[in-house]
Amino acid sequence: MELTPEKLRLIPMVVLIVIGCFGLLNSKTMLRSLLALDVIDTATISIFVLIAATAGSQTPIVSATRYNAYSDPYPQAIILTAIVIGFATQALLCAIALRLGRRSPMLRYRDLEK
Amino acid sequence: MLLGYAAASFQYIGTDVAYQFTLVGEGGIQFSVDAYSFPLIFGSCITLLIVFGLFLKRFSHYYYQICLVLLTALLISFTTVDLVSMFISLELLGFSAFLLIADRNDKKSLFNAFQYLIGGGIAMLIYLIGVVQAFTFTGSFLLEDLVKAPETALCLIVAGLLTKSGVFLCGLWVPNIYSHANCQSSAVLAGCVTCAGIAPIARMSQILNPISDSMVVIGVISAVIAAIYAVFERESGRALGWSSVSQLGIAILSPTYACSYAMQHGICKALLFSTLVSGSQSSQSEESLSHATNHNLGSKIPPAQELMRVVVFIVASLSIMGFPLLAGFITKNWVKYDIPYEAKIIFATTTLLTSTVYARLIFDRLSTFIKQYRRDLSLSSSRLLKYFRDIFATPTNYILLISVVSLVVASFTAPELVTFTSVQSAVISAILGGILFVSVVGIQADEFVKPITRTLDLVGAPFLVAALLLANLIYLKI
Numbered sequence: 001m002e003l004t005p006e007k008l009r010l011i012p013m014v015v016l017i018v019i020g021c022f023g024l025l026n027s028k029t030m031l032r033s034l035l036a037l038d039v040i041d042t043a044t045i046s047i048f049v050l051i052a053a054t055a056g057s058q059t060p061i062v063s064a065t066r067y068n069a070y071s072d073p074y075p076q077a078i079i080l081t082a083i084v085i086g087f088a089t090q091a092l093l094c095a096i097a098l099r100l101g102r103r104s105p106m107l108r109y110r111d112l113e114k
Numbered sequence: 115m116l117l118g119y120a121a122a123s124f125q126y127i128g129t130d131v132a133y134q135f136t137l138v139g140e141g142g143i144q145f146s147v148d149a150y151s152f153p154l155i156f157g158s159c160i161t162l163l164i165v166f167g168l169f170l171k172r173f174s175h176y177y178y179q180i181c182l183v184l185l186t187a188l189l190i191s192f193t194t195v196d197l198v199s200m201f202i203s204l205e206l207l208g209f210s211a212f213l214l215i216a217d218r219n220d221k222k223s224l225f226n227a228f229q230y231l232i233g234g235g236i237a238m239l240i241y242l243i244g245v246v247q248a249f250t251f252t253g254s255f256l257l258e259d260l261v262k263a264p265e266t267a268l269c270l271i272v273a274g275l276l277t278k279s280g281v282f283l284c285g286l287w288v289p290n291i292y293s294h295a296n297c298q299s300s301a302v303l304a305g306c307v308t309c310a311g312i313a314p315i316a317r318m319s320q321i322l323n324p325i326s327d328s329m330v331v332i333g334v335i336s337a338v339i340a341a342i343y344a345v346f347e348r349e350s351g352r353a354l355g356w357s358s359v360s361q362l363g364i365a366i367l368s369p370t371y372a373c374s375y376a377m378q379h380g381i382c383k384a385l386l387f388s389t390l391v392s393g394s395q396s397s398q399s400e401e402s403l404s405h406a407t408n409h410n411l412g413s414k415i416p417p418a419q420e421l422m423r424v425v426v427f428i429v430a431s432l433s434i435m436g437f438p439l440l441a442g443f444i445t446k447n448w449v450k451y452d453i454p455y456e457a458k459i460i461f462a463t464t465t466l467l468t469s470t471v472y473a474r475l476i477f478d479r480l481s482t483f484i485k486q487y488r489r490d491l492s493l494s495s496s497r498l499l500k501y502f503r504d505i506f507a508t509p510t511n512y513i514l515l516i517s518v519v520s521l522v523v524a525s526f527t528a529p530e531l532v533t534f535t536s537v538q539s540a541v542i543s544a545i546l547g548g549i550l551f552v553s554v555v556g557i558q559a560d561e562f563v564k565p566i567t568r569t570l571d572l573v574g575a576p577f578l579v580a581a582l583l584l585a586n587l588i589y590l591k592i
Contacts, residue, residue, distance in 0.1 A: 017243070021577065024236065030228065037235055044242050051250055075249065078198050082242060085205045089235045092212060096228045103221055112225050 006054045013050065016043035030097050030107040034090065041086040048079040144195050144256065150313050150373050151192040157377030158188050161305030161384040165298055168388045177217060177298075184210040184306065191310045197245045197255045197271070200314055201238060204278050208234040211307045214299040215291055223294045230287050234278065237576045241274025257317055266584060268325060272315070273580035279311025281336045281362050289347070289355030297387055300351070304358055305384035309376045312365060316372040328583055329366050336363030341467035350475055357471050358383055360464060361434065367461070378433070385430040424483045431472040466546055 016039060023036030056069020097107060104111045162181060187210060190203035208231065215227040247270070248263035249255060260268065280288045288308070292300045319326035337360045344356035358379070365375040 024232075033232060037232060037239075040236065040239050044239050044246075047243065048246055051246055075246070078255070081198070081202055085202070085238075086235075088209065089205075089231065092209065093228065093231060093235075096216070096224055096231075100221065100224055100228070112221075 006050075009050050010047060013043045013047045016040075016046070028108060028110070030093075030100070030109070030112070034093050034097065037093075038086070038090060041089075045079055045083055045086070048075045048082070052076045052079075145193045146195045147193050150316055153373040153377040154192045154309050154313055155189065157380045158185065158192075158306040158309060160381055161302065164381075164384050164388065165301050165305070168298075177214075180210050180213050180217075181302065184214070184302070188306055188310055192313045195257045195317070197248070197257060197260075201242060201245065204241075204275075204310060205234075205238055207307060207310050208238070208278070211303055214302060215295045217299055218294070218296045226287075226291050226294045230291055233287055233576070237274045237277035240270050240576055240580060244268070244270025244274065257314070258321060260318065260322060268322065269580050269583040272318070272325060272328075272583060273576050275311045275315050275318075276332070276579060277311075277576045279315065279362060279366075280308045280359060281311075281332060281366060288359050289343075289352040292355035292358070292387070293349055293351030301384040301387035304354070304387055305380040308358065308362055309373075309380050312362070312372055312376045315366055316369045319366070319369040326369055329369075332579075332583075333363045333365075333367040336360065337367075337461070337464040338363075338467070341464050341471065344471045345467055345474075350478060353471055353475065354383070354386060357434070357468060360468065364461065364464060382430040382433045385426055386434075389424070389427040389430075424479060427479050428476050431476050434468065434472060469546070 020036050020040035020043060023039065024033050027033040027036055052072045052075040054072075056067070056071055058067040058070050060070040060073045100112065101107055162185060166178075166181070184207065187203045187206035191200055191207065194200050194203065212227050212231045212234075215230060216224055244267045245255065247267040248260060251264055251267070252259040252262045260271075292304060295303065315329065319329050340356050340360035340363060344353045344360060347353040347356055361379045361383075362376065365372045365379065
């Protein structure tokens with residue numbers, strides 16, 4: 001498997017995913033795992049955007065001036081939904097954290113898992 | 115509306131009707147309503163109907179609304195052949211399940227809901243990464259194009275789906291949540307939500323050989339280990355959760371009958387959860403289901419209704435055990451004739467362990483019932499008449515009665531399966547289950563199985579399964 005520029009561009013995203021997983025598995029409090037989930041979410045979205053841009057980075061809109069390197073609109077359209085869903089997950093988790101935080105303000109798993 | 119869906123899908127179960135359509139014209143979103151989706155649609159509609167009927171008094175309009183959203187998500191996930199719409203529907207399902215769990219609104223169930231959502235979120239992200247990798251190789255998001263996708267992508271996708279359907283290792287959240295949610299919520303969760311992952315997995319293992327081979331391995335592991343956990347679990351709610359994990363493990367063994375099996379199991383589980391605790395104190399209880407069974411004090415409902423609930427509980431348990439003349443017997447035999455030879459002995463083991471679990475549950479339920487109503491159970495004829503009148507007094511009893519009758523009637527749909535050997539084996543396994551239960555009672559006295567509640571375990575499980583699947587597909591090739 002040779003390393004093409006397209007694959008090289010994906011490396012930072014993979015690193016981000018690894019960081020996020022590490023954070024998720026090592027977090028001691030609820031808020032940190034929430035943030036880690038957000039990091040993984042962002043990395044996944046960026047992978048989608050980068051893969052859509054392999055063919056070119058021009059906006060796929062037909063106008064008077066024609067380009068010849070358009071980016072693929074299909075993954076970009078799909079990732080919009082994933083962005084919204086990620087946002088909704090974050091919002092719900094924050095609501096739960098707020099609710100649980102009244103009882104135990106530190107939100108530590110050690111206290112909550114009893 | 116639910117009845118309409120159920121009737122329409124029931125009509126097509128077993129026939130080979132396949133109807134494909136595409137939304138938004140050429141290149142739109144494809145749906146396929148076929149043999150995989152009919153049993154599941156029927157099952158989830160019936161489950162929701164049962165729950166609506168039994169718990170009507172305790173429903174807020176808010177709860178009702180969530181259930182309808184849940185139904186929408188379920189219908190999408192049963193019929194879609196598109197990876198991205200499956201992602202959306204599974205996320206929607208996750209949200210509504212989360213709201214159902216958090217409906218109880220105490221600290222424990224809120225925390226469990228948090229764990230479920232964060233575990234489901236990470237599973238869906240793993241799934242999404244798999245999808246994008248498949249997309250770079252195939253250029254489309256259709257399920258049938260996954261044949262050309264690399265192994266890594268398949269592993270990631272399947273790990274995500276398995277977590278949602280609650281098969282072992284990924285399904286560690288199941289027992290926690292079932293024991294800490296309201297009983298109506300756990301009935302809905304057990305009946306519908308876990309089925310959602312089954313349809314895509316069955317579709318995938320039909321067209322992809324490596325996946326179906328690894329599914330047999332995962333299903334076997336899940337079935338046996340979860341059943342063992344269920345045997346040694348003392349709380350009824352958690353035991354039901356573990357047995358649910360094991361039953362779904364059996365369901366993914368054979369792609370052809372997975373949906374029918376999941377349907378039967380879902381309906382029975384919904385009935386079990388609705389009748390697990392007696393009606394009077396389940397409305398008021400602050401504790402979890404298991405604790406509630408120990409405090410049967412003030413009973414307001416008539417004994418006839420309570421008796422009805424116990425009967426339904428027993429019939430549903432027997433059906434899951436695969437007792438003859440019930441629906442579970444038929445589906446169990448379908449799966450039995452379909453799975454590869456090596457898996458059969460393990461299937462038999464699981465059946466045995468399952469019967470042990472349910473023997474215990476039936477015993478518990480009966481003993482609490484008898485303790486509670488010892489005085490009322492005299493057998494004078496005037497009393498009996500009064501009981502009969504009580505049975506036909508409330509709509510709840512009608513629903514329970516109809517469900518029992520239909521469980522029995524469903525067994526006559528495939529009369530050719532009722533051979534002497536299969537009946538014999540089913541009865542023997544049930545009796546052996548009872549004997550095993552008696553021998554295991556002593557071990558259950560002390561804390562044998564620790565409940566798995568750590569978030570790390572719940573979150574890390576999908577990664578582990580993805581890694582194992584990858585290792586299996588590339589190196590071991592089981």
